[in-house]
Amino acid sequence: MSGPIINWIDKRFPLTSFVKHELTDYPTPRNLSYWWNFGFLAGIVLVLQVATGIFLAMHYKADSTLAFDSIQHIMREVNYGWLLRYMHATGASAFFFVIFVHMARTLYYGSFRAPRELLWWTGQGLLLMLMATAFMGYLLPWGQMSFWGATVITNLFKVTPFIGENVVIWLRGDYSVGDDTLTRFFSLHYLFPFLIIGAVIVHLVALHTVKSSNPSGIDLKDKDNIPFHPYFTAKDLYGLGIFLIVYSVFVFFMPNSLIEPANNIPANPMVTPSHIVPEWYFLPFYAILRSVPNMFGGVVAMALSVMMFAFMPFLDRSRIPGGARYRPIYRIQFYLFLLDMLVLGYVGYKPPTNPSIVVVGQVATLCYFASFFVVPFVSKIEERWLIKRGLPAGIMELMEREKRDLENRTQEHRRRKGDLV
Amino acid sequence: MSTLLKIMLLGCLSISAFAEEAKLENIQVATDKPALARGAEDWMNNCHTCHTMKYVKYSDLLSLGIDKAKVDGWRGEASVDTPLIAQMSDADAMATFARVPPDLSLMAQARDGGPNYMYSYLIGYYLKPDGTTGNHIFPETKMPDPLGISSVAGAAQRTEMQNTAKSITSFLTWAADPHTTDRTRLGYYVIGYLIVLSGLLYVVKKQIWSRLK
Numbered sequence: 176m177s178g179p180i181i182n183w184i185d186k187r188f189p190l191t192s193f194v195k196h197e198l199t200d201y202p203t204p205r206n207l208s209y210w211w212n213f214g215f216l217a218g219i220v221l222v223l224q225v226a227t228g229i230f231l232a233m234h235y236k237a238d239s240t241l242a243f244d245s246i247q248h249i250m251r252e253v254n255y256g257w258l259l260r261y262m263h264a265t266g267a268s269a270f271f272f273v274i275f276v277h278m279a280r281t282l283y284y285g286s287f288r289a290p291r292e293l294l295w296w297t298g299q300g301l302l303l304m305l306m307a308t309a310f311m312g313y314l315l316p317w318g319q320m321s322f323w324g325a326t327v328i329t330n331l332f333k334v335t336p337f338i339g340e341n342v343v344i345w346l347r348g349d350y351s352v353g354d355d356t357l358t359r360f361f362s363l364h365y366l367f368p369f370l371i372i373g374a375v376i377v378h379l380v381a382l383h384t385v386k387s388s389n390p391s392g393i394d395l396k397d398k399d400n401i402p403f404h405p406y407f408t409a410k411d412l413y414g415l416g417i418f419l420i421v422y423s424v425f426v427f428f429m430p431n432s433l434i435e436p437a438n439n440i441p442a443n444p445m446v447t448p449s450h451i452v453p454e455w456y457f458l459p460f461y462a463i464l465r466s467v468p469n470m471f472g473g474v475v476a477m478a479l480s481v482m483m484f485a486f487m488p489f490l491d492r493s494r495i496p497g498g499a500r501y502r503p504i505y506r507i508q509f510y511l512f513l514l515d516m517l518v519l520g521y522v523g524y525k526p527p528t529n530p531s532i533v534v535v536g537q538v539a540t541l542c543y544f545a546s547f548f549v550v551p552f553v554s555k556i557e558e559r560w561l562i563k564r565g566l567p568a569g570i571m572e573l574m575e576r577e578k579r580d581l582e583n584r585t586q587e588h589r590r591r592k593g594d595l596v
Numbered sequence: 597m598s599t600l601l602k603i604m605l606l607g608c609l610s611i612s613a614f615a616e617e618a619k620l621e622n623i624q625v626a627t628d629k630p631a632l633a634r635g636a637e638d639w640m641n642n643c644h645t646c647h648t649m650k651y652v653k654y655s656d657l658l659s660l661g662i663d664k665a666k667v668d669g670w671r672g673e674a675s676v677d678t679p680l681i682a683q684m685s686d687a688d689a690m691a692t693f694a695r696v697p698p699d700l701s702l703m704a705q706a707r708d709g710g711p712n713y714m715y716s717y718l719i720g721y722y723l724k725p726d727g728t729t730g731n732h733i734f735p736e737t738k739m740p741d742p743l744g745i746s747s748v749a750g751a752a753q754r755t756e757m758q759n760t761a762k763s764i765t766s767f768l769t770w771a772a773d774p775h776t777t778d779r780t781r782l783g784y785y786v787i788g789y790l791i792v793l794s795g796l797l798y799v800v801k802k803q804i805w806s807r808l809k
Contacts, residue, residue, distance in 0.1 A: 426783070427783025439702040
């Protein structure tokens with residue numbers, strides 16, 4: 176970039192060098208598949224959610240007597256209010272869908288492994304913030320499912336040792352979910368996206384420090400890296416087009432498929448819905464919560480089930496690169512885990528009145544945690560087996576190189592600290 | 597592996613154990629204005645006495661192309677911007693049915709099955725041996741058979757009532773989300789545009805990536 180204005184700016188702000196470093200010169204592995212589009216898509220959905228949310232907030236009333244009516248005001252009287260609301264409601268589901276694919280890709284290709292642990296953990300933090308934001312946003316329409324969902328989930332904090340009751344009251348601002356809960360959830364639902372944007376920046380800084388992983392699982396040579404712009408901007412934009420088509424099918428043709436019918440009934444503390452069910456993206460975790468007969472155990476299990484992903488860098492001890500690509504057993508584990516998630520989702524959706532559903536849920540919960548706990552052992556056994564069986568020539572070489580890289584990096588680090596001269 | 601098989605087997609069993617209790621009729625709701633206008637009239641004649649639609653105004657009915665004189669007759673002294681409030685007062689309703697009949701603005705979206713539920717419920721009335729009416733879909737209902745379908749004998753008359761039920765259901769489906777037609781029309785344009793755009797972006801991507809050796 177050049178020109179007098181750019182020059183003027185560059186003397187005062189590192190604009191050109193920033194663009195160069197982060198975009199036009201930023202090295203990206205050329206072998207990234209379309210599975211690497213989903214981080215970019217998550218960023219776009221975040222922008223869409225913030226943009227539609229800000230305009231919705233101009234018409235929404237965070238007051239328990241007005242909230243439900245104000246949503247109908249948006250749906251009926253505000254110009255294109257229905258579009259804003261359906262985009263925002265569908266966007267929540269789209270966000271989780273994109274994030275789940277993003278996480279599944281990371282797990283499949285082992286992208287969480289060294290040196291990308293911090294990248295993975297900031298992502299874990301983002302997932303938690305996203306869940307909190309979605310949960311608080313779900314209260315705002317003030318329908319039956321909003322109210323009872325918030326009641327059930329805030330009630331879980333009762334298990335906090337010693338101060339449980341007080342924590343629940345502190346969260347709700349009242350003895351039961353009510354007007355105070357609604358106003359604070361609205362306030363926090365507006366705040367959290369901006370915290371998420373901040374955390375996304377941290378996530379990106381971590382990414383640009385360690386660079387993208389790639390399907391082969393190891394750091395590529397310089398000649399295999401291409402600049403992010405224009406190659407991956409073009410690839411990401413094409414992926415965005417496809418994503419927006421799917422998103423629009425939901426927004427324009429089936430927007431109510433993702434909204435529980437009971438949420439079209441105004442919140443009524445006197446009438447409990449026959450079956451309280453969370454949004455689809457919480458179902459597997461909800462199933463785990465219900466599968467443990469004891470409430471304290473259930474809450475711990477649910478919290479742990481979300482946090483288990485953070486342990487993956489420690490659990491996976493295999494040195495074979497490329498995640499599931501060169502690791503047949505890990506690949507089977509991965510697909511079984513996905514299947515288990517689907518089973519848990521189904522269990523979470525069904526009322527727990529059927530004993531066989533409860534049993535399926537408990538077995539699936541055990542499978543969920545077992546699939547993490549077996550990883551250290553299986554990954555080590557698998558590595559030994561694969562080496563004994565004979566790895567493809569290239570991969571052995573890659574492993575050696577990766578090992579050398581790691582040693583070099585450690586030495587470099589020591590040298591910088593002054594341990595070695 | 598055997599655990600997996602067990603899970604799948606149990607999953608299959610539980611699906612069959614959870615079969616729906618009452619079968620809902622499947623209907624196609626009308627979305628054209630003349631049908632909706634007929635539905636509004638049927639609703640006014642059969643439901644408005646007891647039920648309110650607080651999110652639908654008389655002016656909304658005019659937008660369906662209903663004759664202004666007719667709407668003026670319905671609203672009487674009330675302004676066109678008044679919502680459709682039930683003719684019966686809440687106190688009278690409490691005295692008669694021991695509860696206030698629910699608002700119907702969003703009813704088409706407030707039950708599992710949506711319009712199918714509503715239609716099946718309206719035609720689901722039958723005569724019990726003791727002379728009172730019951731409902732197959734919602735046995736606990738307090739509402740007396742609004743269309744009188746439980747006491748109909750002839751097939752022709754029954755068909756006529758089914759048509760009324762269908763037209764009321766269509767109207768309520770419109771009332772629950774009045775922008776549906778606009779939404780789907782805009783949807784075709786948006787998706788058409790996005791398909792063309794994605795096609796172009798694909799060509800751009802191919803073009804740019806072809807520079808790589």
